[in-house]
Amino acid sequence: MDARIGISGEKYGGRGLALRPESVKVPLWIVVAGLLGRWLTRSITSIIRRPGIWLPAVLLVIPIRATGPLGLFLPLFALGSTLAGWAKLAPESFRRVVAWPVRSTIRRTFVYRRMWQPAMVTCGLDARVVDQQYLPQLGPVRSTGNVDRVQVRMLPGQILEDYAEQAERLAMTLDAVECRVRTGQKHGQVELWFLVNDPLREMVPTFDADESPDLEALPVALREDAKTYHLRLRGNHVLVVGATGAGKGSVLWSLVWSLQGALRAGSAHLWVLDPKGGMEFAAGAPLFERYCYGDQDAEHPLEVRSYELAFARFLEAAVSVMRDRQSRLRGVTRLHEPTTDDPLIVVFVDELASLTAYVNDRDAKARIKAALSLLLSQGRAVGVVVVAALQDPRKDVLPFRDLFPTRIALRLTEPEQVDMTLGDGARRRGALCDRISEGLPGIGYVVLDGVAEPVRVRFPFISDDDIRLLAGPPNLRLIDGGDVA
Template structure:
């Protein structure tokens, strides 16, 4: 009997405590006072619930939900594992007794209260792998009422499991603050689904951005340029851009670009010039250093190509297409060490359109048409690991999955959105200094100037090298 009472108190502490309070008031003051107290409590609860919904959500409903959900996961973990096939049964040879073994659950805690993310460390059983656990992700999400589950391997037999109960990426994300001294290996461009900042590495890598029309590729590009703003203005970073849409996408930010090409011909010339710069740098740095440090005299060169397919697949001139592929291949294979970074965006990820996609260490997949395209962009197994790019709704531009080489699981994020006014202000505030040492290959239209008309602006005092 005593054991049963202890179990009830342990499982339902709030109910037991409330019952004891009611009993104490009733025995001390009678039913009339008890009724008055109950009415007052009900009125106060209704006033707070209806009059101050935000306070109620943060201070009452939220904590209660987190408390109940955490207890629910811990209590139901064993039964859920048995239901989804993660438990094993071992029979004793001597007694014939059956013993159920379940993957170990530890460190169960709320890693993000604003994003409603419940995280735990799970140790799989002997004979199981983390892939077996990841294969049950959808079932584990449904069993505990979560929107989705993420499984990230931390060892050969351990993984961090996260239950996401809300979609923190549902709303449009405003432009992020610009850091005074940008870190080229951690540029803030958005937010992850657990509520933490999404920081994108630029130095020492290449970026491939893929998504259908309206998926939000522009949001990723402009957020990246915004994060680079102070280094563009100071001259530590130069952006050479190719706009395959004839200038419709990138022309509003023209002052940000040292060079801007808006036709296939000038775009190929720009790529070849970047390859020439790459070769000269590599020859000079060979034997002295393995890592390029950006300076104003020798900045980090970002080659930005919007709609890569217009240079690699849809150009009718075969010779021009071959020149583009040769220059792109050189930049993609040799550019990281000498400080020449390729950022390419396109809509169609098929091999015949972009044969170099495996040379991009960082891959960003927005909304895609077909589920087969997910693995084309992010690599084999990405869709099974939770990258559901083909299920991103049209009403959520900027929502994307990011896969970095060496990282097993893709991460769901959302980039900030910059409207035309934000882009115009960005171009004015962080205009690039003129580059008299090279000619401009960016005159993609007849009325475009041979060199960019840059807006006069104060040069940032940051003139030393940036850690890459």
């Protein structure tokens, strides 16, 4: 091996370590043949994967060769009619097979390839060694009507955070509304999601409720790529954080709406704790198995301690169910399977801070904290899950927020609150909750445990009329905190 080694030190004249590995000389024709072969392979693969591009060309060439140019009109008319009928009768498959692949090719060629070098240079993501400039490699582009998903091969030494820090500049340079940075499919890759059109600016309609809903994939929101977002409820706890008017009620009622089939069948029960005196959930009370709204004791109407203890008793009842199921399911299964005889219990808590930070009675506060800690740490496996909402995500208000595997952040008032809610680095990866407009309630970002990338969604607005229609005539079985027959 041809190598020169110099070791730093006085004995060797103070020279630093210099290593030149052995070089292999390859004939020029082999290099050219290899490059042509790689280009040809990629081209053939790309053509095969996009039938919406090459199939029309084949259908046009055949009649032209058979009948001449005059035979061009009939296949053009047939092709246009076929595509129009396809788009009308099966729009989803048409978009997936034809429209989106064509759009992907156009966007990659005329937007990203054309602007790639200036975008990388102005954002500081290029590298220069001596006089040679190196750029991150632009990979495939998968485009929908709203989002372009751009695969990028990073340069050696770059990490995902380098691109996350430049997300706003990338969006501005490439004429997108927003840019979100996500982990690529392969090592050394990063995926840039460019939001081109924002479907979440329009009000989202309610989703069709299934009579037998999948408790691991409930349709509750619309994603920014115009696809339905499905939320897992079985074996999960959900935390919803948002400022006043951000749309926390939309999140909670969207869950109730998607659960209505299971509620009617009896495979899911709602236990609702509404510390705001029933202002949020009273209209849907007939749907609930248990409902605690903190009504004051008739004999002591001014005694705050009476309804704070009611909150504690309500949560302790859920702990009792959890303990009973642990005894029955121990050694049988590691995850509870909901049935009509043993339903999934969903504990809804609106304004969680009223139970953790604003409780005056010490005994009630200690009991509430102990019950919540047990439910959040042990309840998922036995089918007792918690869905909680609050406005202030600070640690002293919610000391156990890390026990919620799914966290949803709506509009927040301060940038620091984003990472408090969703985890460190969430805002840098695109969860700009503090920039959500007050005129767009229900928009937020969802983060799952173990998945760093936030997903931007919008929840539908469930009106009071929708709630009354959903609840039906009053038929309450039990209300804690107030006697209702």
